[in-house]
Amino acid sequence: MKRQRQIFIRSIFASLAIVLVSIAGLSVAHAEIRVDITKGNAQPMPIAITDFLGQGQDEGLGRNISRVISADLERSGLFKPIDPKAFISVEKSMEAVPQFNNWRVLKAQALVQGSVTAEGGDRLRVQFRLWDVFGEQQMVGQVYTTVRSNWRRISHIIADAIYKRMTGEDGYFDTRxxxxxxxxxxxxxxxxxxxxxxxxxxxxxxxxxxxxxxxxxxxxxxxxxxxxxxxxxxxxxxxxxxxxxxxxxxxxxxxxxxxxxxxxxxxxxxxxxxxxxxxxxxxxxxxxxxxxxxxxxxxxxxxxxxxxxxxxxxxxxxxxxxxxxxxxxxxxxxxxxxxxxxxxxxxxxxxxxxxxxxxxxxxxxxxxxxxxxxxxxxxxxxxxxxxxxxxxxxxxxxxxxxxxxxxxxxxxxxxxxxxxxxxxxxxxxxxxxxxxxxxxxxxxxxxxxxxxx
Amino acid sequence: MSFRSLTYVVASLLLLSACSSTPSDQGAGAGSGGAAGAAGAGQIVAGSDRDFIVNVGDRVYFDLDKFNIRNDQRAQLEKQAAWLKRYPAVQVTVEGHADERGTREYNLALGEKRANSAKDFLVANGIPANRVKVISYGKERPVALGHDEASWAQNRRAVTVITSGAAGS
CATH class of the missing domain: 2.120.10.30 (TolB, C-terminal domain)
Incomplete structure (x- = not known):
């Protein structure tokens, strides 16, 4: 009984072996947006976080990943995720430059896109891109592969990557x-x-x-x-x-x-x-x-x-x-x-x-x-x-x-x-x-x- | 367990009323006084847990952020020492407590000081140190739950708990 519980906990906290690769940007760089974290939540930055694209059963998982990222960034007080119901049109692929006009009218300063793909066994491939909507450039893009049960941790790791890129400081979401x-x-x-x-x-x-x-x-x-x-x-x-x-x-x-x-x-x-x-x-x-x-x-x-x-x-x-x-x-x-x-x-x-x-x-x-x-x-x-x-x-x-x-x-x-x-x-x-x-x-x-x- | 905690409540009420009227003779007051004391009096076995709690009194109180034995609490500990001398097989643990208004760790240290003050008093009154253990619960085990001085005063306490050697009751 006791032993069983221990094994259960171990599997939850087992170190991850997350493989991380950066993905290349799709456009040319301009001046950058940045969040000043020394001023508190005086003016949280509007950010659009779309549901991560997934096929079949992974459609729901993609949505859940987006929700975890959105909740992390919102709780920090530095970001104001835009209600997805207001989105005009969401890109169906990550491999094209977004229609920035559709995001600018929502006053989104930044846009997060992602996808989740089943790999062999119970492995997942999760990728995301963070876009500067007004500068029309990719700020960061990364791919992670890990086991399916780690989907929450991957979400927190992505939220940390966004926080770090936008504030210049390390995040704290992948913590316990x-x-x-x-x-x-x-x-x-x-x-x-x-x-x-x-x-x-x-x-x-x-x-x-x-x-x-x-x-x-x-x-x-x-x-x-x-x-x-x-x-x-x-x-x-x-x-x-x-x-x-x-x-x-x-x-x-x-x-x-x-x-x-x-x-x-x-x-x-x-x-x-x-x-x-x-x-x-x-x-x-x-x-x-x-x-x-x-x-x-x-x-x-x-x-x-x-x-x-x-x-x-x-x-x-x-x-x-x-x-x-x-x-x-x-x-x-x-x-x-x-x-x-x-x-x-x-x-x-x-x-x-x-x-x-x-x-x-x-x-x-x-x-x-x-x-x-x-x-x-x-x-x-x-x-x-x-x-x-x-x-x-x-x-x-x-x-x-x-x-x-x-x-x-x-x-x-x-x-x-x-x-x-x-x-x-x-x-x-x-x-x-x-x-x-x-x-x-x-x-x-x-x-x-x-x-x- | 529920019996014991009920006894504690009765005992502490009697002590408080005794303090305000006849501080020198709480045992007699408890034995012949209130309805609860009278109801149980016939069954109390000399040298038992209940004898100690009801007829002697198991606790002393402290001032805010202090650990010295107050003058008005000395008679209580003298009675404990006298009783413990009469029943030399009895072993006790003094539990030190604090009210809720300190930080958790500081209160653990303060409770330990209070328990040791009571222990030192018993030892100075002739009880061998190896009969008295101490433990601190800091602010983890309040007896009064109000957020006011009356409750806090009851929680700043050292309670002498018999761990072995008492007569069956």
Whole structure:
């Protein structure tokens, strides 16, 4: 039974062997259109995405691929897909230059065409072209071959290619979210480790809800998740292997271990251990199993997070009397310089759960008090330039999209005197375009995967 | 399971009312007081789980973002220590909890500090450290669900739970 489930999950996440070939343009280049992603969704770009052409049973598949691409681009807030019902005439082949006049009257700036063709066995050949409607030129064209069951991933990969060509930045659609699915009464919530695509599709439970599990994070380099579990009433950090379904306790610590994250090279896990009423930050080297203590202070030191170059660590500590953010060298403050406080924001707020951006220039955080009960914001790595992006009765646990442009978090809303709902949301770095990620149940503690290799 | 959680609710209500009137003598209040206490009083076996919960009181409360044992909570822990001395086979786990207004990870650490404060108090009052384990649940296991100070005050707690050695009840 258990074995069967593991094999099922493995087949879903098996690496793809997608073959990618660029296809030549059909016309001559002119000046280019481009989307400026630093301005939020002030003026989303109108884009026409036609159903991918397919024969017989693949007609529906072609339509579904277009819908996934369209939904990805729409949710980014940067694009406004035009309702296909407004299309005047759709090209029946990809091998001719489109009738640009038909698209210009719809004010479409860009046009996406594609096709899907059955190959031998269960293999598919999917191709697309992105056209600049006013410049009358092909901006990008590619062909992918893969197994049929990968059609969603191919759709996300195409959406990423369009996003990258139009914005000049990497996309984030071919990614997954690991999170905690919540169910049952508030006094004794069942929590399950869960995984889904970034658009909320392909939902899978990784644990059965018997043991309380919290705060999962993806490995940057392997198909692994680190998280905390109360298995056997011993709260400890674990590693979950996505390909095998195997769960392994990390190390043999004499106290509670929690708040785990991988180092940027994937070779270490940094976490807190609490023992005898004191919480300190430790690392464990996953190859040698060597444990290093990084902090030595009677206060609570937790929620550590590496800078993307691996040279520094931001964490939260209440050594000043309230929870604030501190930065130390990766070697730690036991052997090196003491950590420096960086959060001195407005309104006597407390700061928690710092997350260094993938670009290295910002730290996202949860702020408690200082205006709102809870808020999610970003600050420069020196603590200056604080900007609040989202707030609520309780918002917590920011996580960055791999391109550093979007932050996901969870929000608890009170729905009555003694009830609440907990859901996942994304917000642009501009503070605009807040979206809920639809999940089958209440959801918390999201963590965004790197771009799937 | 449902029996136990019901008992907790009864016990905590009695404790709260006891706190406001006669903080020094909660056991007597619980035994002879409200309808729930009176109904069950005849069946409570000395040295049992229920004896501890109803007649001693299994929990102490903390101030916001604090882990020190409040002056008004010391008598409660002294009673726990006295009872545990009377029943030396009993092993306990102190569960530390926080209210919903902190971040999840910080609250795990805070719950651990609270559980250890209660443990240290019991040890200082003569209970061997190897009889007392601790665990933190952070904000994961609230008992009061309101989003107000009255509920939060009940959730900032350390609960002494008997894990073995109690008389059957």
């Amino acid at each position: 979210i690991v999170y905690i699915a919540e169910s049952g009464p508030e006094t004794r919530k069942a929590k399950r480790l869960s995984i889904m695509d970034q658009d909320g599709e392909n939902q899978h439970f990784l644990t059965d809800g018997k043991d309380l599990v919290l705060t999962p994070r993806f490995s940057p380099s392997r198909q692994e998740i680190t998280y905390m579990s109360y298995y056997g009433n011993l709260p400890r950090v674990y590693i979950y292997n996505i390909e095998t379904g195997r769960q392994e306790v990390l190390g043999d610590f004499p106290g509670m271990t929690f708040a785990p994250r991988f180092s940027p090279d994937g070779n270490k896990v940094i976490m807190s251990m609490a023992r005898d009423g004191n919480t300190e930050i430790y690392t464990m080297d996953l190859r040698t199993r060597a444990v290093t203590r990084l902090t030595n202070h009677p206060s609570i030191d937790t929620s550590p997070y590496y800078s993307p170059d691996g040279k520094q660590i931001v964490f939260n500590s209440d050594r000043s009397g309230t929870q604030q953010l501190y930065v130390m060298d990766a070697a730690g403050e036991v052997s090196g310089a003491p950590a420096k406080r960086i959060s001195f924001g407005s309104g006597n707020g407390r700061y928690a759960t710092p997350v260094w951006s993938p670009r290295g220039d910002l730290i996202a955080f949860t702020k408690i008090g200082g205006g709102q009960p809870f808020s999610i914001g970003v600050m420069n790595v020196d603590g200056k330039g604080e900007r609040i992006l989202a707030d609520g009765y309780l918002v917590e646990s920011p996580t960055w999209a791999p391109n550093g442009r979007v932050i996901m978090f969870f929000r608890e809303k009170t729905t009555g005197k003694t009830s609440k709902s907990t859901r996942l949301y994304t917000i642009d770095l501009t503070g605009q375009n807040e979206r809920e990620i639809l999940t089958p149940s209440d959801a918390s503690d999201p963590a965004w995967s790197p771009l799937i290799p």
